[in-house]
Every structure is written in C-alpha cells, then in structure tokens.
Amino acid sequence: MSLPPLPLDAIDVGVHVPDWRAAVGAAGAALERSGSTAPGYTERMVGVIEEFGAYVVIAPGLALAHARPGPDVLTEGLSVVTLAEPVAFGHPHNDPVNVVLGLAVTTGDEHVHFVAELANVFNDSRIIPALAAAPDAATVRSLLGIAAPTGEDASTEEPK
Amino acid sequence: MKIVALCGVGIGTSAILKVNAERALERLDIEADVTAADIASVKLAAADAQVILTSSELVPSIGKTNADVIVIDNFFDLDELTSKLEIALG
Numbered sequence: 563m564s565l566p567p568l569p570l571d572a573i574d575v576g577v578h579v580p581d582w583r584a585a586v587g588a589a590g591a592a593l594e595r596s597g598s599t600a601p602g603y604t605e606r607m608v609g610v611i612e613e614f615g616a617y618v619v620i621a622p623g624l625a626l627a628h629a630r631p632g633p634d635v636l637t638e639g640l641s642v643v644t645l646a647e648p649v650a651f652g653h654p655h656n657d658p659v660n661v662v663l664g665l666a667v668t669t670g671d672e673h674v675h676f677v678a679e680l681a682n683v684f685n686d687s688r689i690i691p692a693l694a695a696a697p698d699a700a701t702v703r704s705l706l707g708i709a710a711p712t713g714e715d716a717s718t719e720e721p722k
Numbered sequence: 723m724k725i726v727a728l729c730g731v732g733i734g735t736s737a738i739l740k741v742n743a744e745r746a747l748e749r750l751d752i753e754a755d756v757t758a759a760d761i762a763s764v765k766l767a768a769a770d771a772q773v774i775l776t777s778s779e780l781v782p783s784i785g786k787t788n789a790d791v792i793v794i795d796n797f798f799d800l801d802e803l804t805s806k807l808e809i810a811l812g
Binding site for chain 1: 729730731732733734735737738739741742745761776777778780783795796797799800
C-alpha cells in the first residue's frame, strides 16, 4: 500500500504562523481543504499535543500532527505545511519546527502500511530541509515522491 | 524478545517508530517482536516487554515498568535507533 494521494490543496508552502497551535491549525486546514477531514479534527490534533506534549516532533524540524480515528475523518489523508518562520513546539531536541505533516486515518491499522512508505522518504535526512526550502506545492509533492490524485485539475489553485 | 514502540495515541508516530525499529533490529541481526502501543495500553503491552522505545515527552506517562525505557530523539535516524538498541540489548 502506498501513501494516500496528495492533492495540491493539501499542501501549503511558506505559511506564516505565530505559534505551534497555528502551525497544527494550518495542517488541519489543509486536510479539511483536501476533503480528508471535517472541522473538529484539527482541534483534536491540538488536543493530542496539549495532553501528551510535543512528542509529535519526531525529527529535527518535523512535526507529525495527528489524532485518533473518528467520525471527523472522512477519508485517510496527509497534508504538508511548510512554515515561513519556524516555531517551537516545546520539544527538548527537535525544535524549532518548519515542516508540519497532518495525518488522518480511519482505522488504527491501515496506516501502518503507508507509514512504512513515509519512513522510507524521511529516513533520508536531507528531505526535511529540502521540503522547508521548497518554493511551491508541486515541488513538495515531487520531493515526497507521491503521485497526484487521479483526475486532478492541473490548474488547481492553491487556496490560502 | 519484545519491544514496544510507544506514542500518545498509537497512530502515526508509534507506527513510524515500529517500522524503523524493525529496520534497526534487522541491521543488528536481532529477532524481536515490535508492537506499537499508546499511553492507554502501555501497561498491558509492556508487561512482558524488554524495551520501550518512545519520545522523551512521554517518559513520565509510562509509570512503573520493568522494561528498559529508551528515548529516541529522531524517529527517522536509523543510526540512532541502531546504536541505542545495541546498547540496550547487547
């Protein structure tokens, strides 16, 4: 099983945010825009960090925002947000963060398969700085090696 | 040999840790069963585990355990995972 398709509107490049909450908010908004989640999922991703701390910052500069499956997950999805200015999440080693991934899954098991794909991409330590420096959404997607969803309109504009 | 990869909600981060721990164990040629778990299930999952892999942020939530708790800073760094597992299991 490969990574879920990554529509361009699930990618937001060079976002200006004041803090980690807004950074997770941007990743959640991108999931919503791409049709993966309903409102409410974003708040649950913030809630996970409030409850358990900044463990979602799993590598230097990278946060993997996520929450449990729930009715607000419409279909499994991934979003990618790069930040114009890095923000601190409160992690002792991996702050500051300049790339935030949003992950939404419908069951606890299915994601394990595509997580292996995600690990393949990110086991290369050059990927996080390369993503942070990417000028546009298409570059982000090609760096991740993820296919466009079938039927995506090439002229799709990136909503802000 | 049982190893638990622990995250807050048992989604995503623990799965990444599990996948990369398995890759590190393969490098070390050590056979072990790696299970992903969340804070709510760690007591049960780790009851018979030798090692718990997790983030420093979650260590206080583990509570009492007989397993070695190994803090992983970079979940994608196979060198870090391999060397820390080698020390714990060697």
